[in-house]
Amino acid sequence: MSRDLPIIKVDQTFELAQAVVDGVDISGHWNRMFSDRSVTEYPTEAMDWVTSLDGGESLRDCYQCGKCVPVCPVNHVGDYGPRKLNAKVLRGNNLLDDPDLWLCTTCGNCYRVCPKEVNPLRIMPAIREQAVLEGKVPDELSEAFRNLQKSGNPHGHSPRKRADWIAGADVPVPLISELGRPVDVLWYVSDYTSYHARGQDAARAMARILTALEVDFAILGNEERSDADSARLAGETGLFEMLAEKNIESFRKYEFKRLVVMDPHAYNAFRNFYPKLGWEGEVLHYTQFLAPLIDRIEFRSRVELDVTYHDPCYLGRNNDEFDAPRRLLEAIPGVRLTEMPHNKANGYCCGGGGGGMWLDGFVADHVSERLSERRVREAVATVGADGTGVLSVACPYEPSRFEDAVKSTGNDGRIVVRDIVELIDQAMQPPAH
Numbered sequence: 001m002s003r004d005l006p007i008i009k010v011d012q013t014f015e016l017a018q019a020v021v022d023g024v025d026i027s028g029h030w031n032r033m034f035s036d037r038s039v040t041e042y043p044t045e046a047m048d049w050v051t052s053l054d055g056g057e058s059l060r061d062c063y064q065c066g067k068c069v070p071v072c073p074v075n076h077v078g079d080y081g082p083r084k085l086n087a088k089v090l091r092g093n094n095l096l097d098d099p100d101l102w103l104c105t106t107c108g109n110c111y112r113v114c115p116k117e118v119n120p121l122r123i124m125p126a127i128r129e130q131a132v133l134e135g136k137v138p139d140e141l142s143e144a145f146r147n148l149q150k151s152g153n154p155h156g157h158s159p160r161k162r163a164d165w166i167a168g169a170d171v172p173v174p175l176i177s178e179l180g181r182p183v184d185v186l187w188y189v190s191d192y193t194s195y196h197a198r199g200q201d202a203a204r205a206m207a208r209i210l211t212a213l214e215v216d217f218a219i220l221g222n223e224e225r226s227d228a229d230s231a232r233l234a235g236e237t238g239l240f241e242m243l244a245e246k247n248i249e250s251f252r253k254y255e256f257k258r259l260v261v262m263d264p265h266a267y268n269a270f271r272n273f274y275p276k277l278g279w280e281g282e283v284l285h286y287t288q289f290l291a292p293l294i295d296r297i298e299f300r301s302r303v304e305l306d307v308t309y310h311d312p313c314y315l316g317r318n319n320d321e322f323d324a325p326r327r328l329l330e331a332i333p334g335v336r337l338t339e340m341p342h343n344k345a346n347g348y349c350c351g352g353g354g355g356g357m358w359l360d361g362f363v364a365d366h367v368s369e370r371l372s373e374r375r376v377r378e379a380v381a382t383v384g385a386d387g388t389g390v391l392s393v394a395c396p397y398e399p400s401r402f403e404d405a406v407k408s409t410g411n412d413g414r415i416v417v418r419d420i421v422e423l424i425d426q427a428m429q430p431p432a433h
C-alpha cells in the first residue's frame, strides 16, 4: 500500500483512508491490520523486568481470557488471579511493593486451566526472590526466614529438640546415627510433625503404625533440617539451597532404600528439586508408602465417622497423588468417605502454601476470609455438624491450621480435624468402653 495516501488516526490504530490491494478495496478500517501500530501509553519496563527473571517469562503470555479467575482460591475471598497480576504489570507495576505479591499460595489451580501455561509456581518465587534481595518482605515472613536460618526450622526451636516427640510414642523410634546399619526406610519427619503439638500427634501415630507393620525404619533426629520448600516458594532460594545442602549431606551419610516423608512440601522438594542439587533417590509420601501395606494392618475397632478429605496442593494437584490417601481412608473400618465439591485436581487450597503458613496476619488484611476458614465451611457442609464429622488431612501444616479455622468459624465441637495416620492409629486401638 502506498504511504502517500491520507492517514486517519483511530485510538492507537492508524488506517489508510483509501487503499486497494490486488484489486480489493480495503479503505478505512479494513486495512488497520496492514498499518504500523504505535502504542505509546503503556510502559513496557515492568513487564520486561518480570520476564527477564528466571521463571517470570510466562506472565507475558497471559491473553486475559479469565479462565484462571473462578478457580483461584484467593479470588473467592478477594479480587485475585494471574489475569489481574498480568494487567497490573502491564500498567507499569512491577509488584515489588504490591501486597498482591504475597497473596498467591502457589496452589497451581490457575496453571491447571490456563491455555497459555502462565505459571505462578515459577513467576511468584522469581519476583519474591527480588523482593527478598531488596528487603521488602512482610515482617511475619522475615521472622520465619530468620528462624530457618538460625535453627533449621520455621518455629525457631532448637535443632537438638527435633526428636523430643519420641518420648510419647510408646514404641521405639530408632535414630539412624545410633543404629549403625542400613535401613529400609529413612523416615523424614519434617518441621510441624517434629515440633508442633498437633503435628507430634501424627508423628507418634505414624511411629506406632510403622512398628505394627514391622517396617525397618529410622529417623535422622537432630541431623534433620527443614525441607524449606515453602521458603523457596516465598522467594528465599538461598535459604532453600543452604538447608538442602545440609539434608543432602545427611542423606549421603547413611544407607537406606527409600525416603518416606510426612510433608507434601518435603515430597515436592526431594522429588523435584533435590535432583538438581545433586541428590536423587526413591521418595514416597507416607500415604503412598502405607497404601499398599494397609491390608496388613490389624484393626481392632470401628471408628464410625463421616470423613471428608482435603487434598494438599503439593501432594495432589502439583504432584498427582490423589488415590493413596483415599485408599487408606476407605480401608479404615467405620469410615464413610464423602468428597467435598472442591476435590482432587480442583481441591481448594488451605492457604498455607507458598509461604502462606507464615503470612496469615498479612493475608487477613487483604481478604474477606481465610482460605482455611472457607475450606472448613465446605467440610462442615459436606459431612454435617453433628460432631461425627472429620476433616481428614495428609499434610502437617493442616491440623493446627484447620483447627484454628474450626474455632474462628464457630464450629468448635461440630467437626474435628485428623491426619489420616491418626485415624488409622485410632482404629488400631481396642474399642473404648
Ligand code: SF4
Pocket: 061, 062, 063, 064, 065, 066, 067, 068, 069, 082, 083, 086, 110, 113, 114, 115, 116, 117, 118
Ligand atoms: S487463564 Fe492464563 S491466559 Fe487466561 S487470564 Fe488467566 S493467566 Fe491469562
Ligand code: SF4
Pocket: 071, 072, 073, 074, 075, 080, 081, 082, 103, 104, 105, 106, 107, 108, 109, 110, 111, 120, 121
Ligand atoms: S497459584 Fe493458586 S493462589 Fe496463585 S494465582 Fe494461581 S490459583 Fe491463585
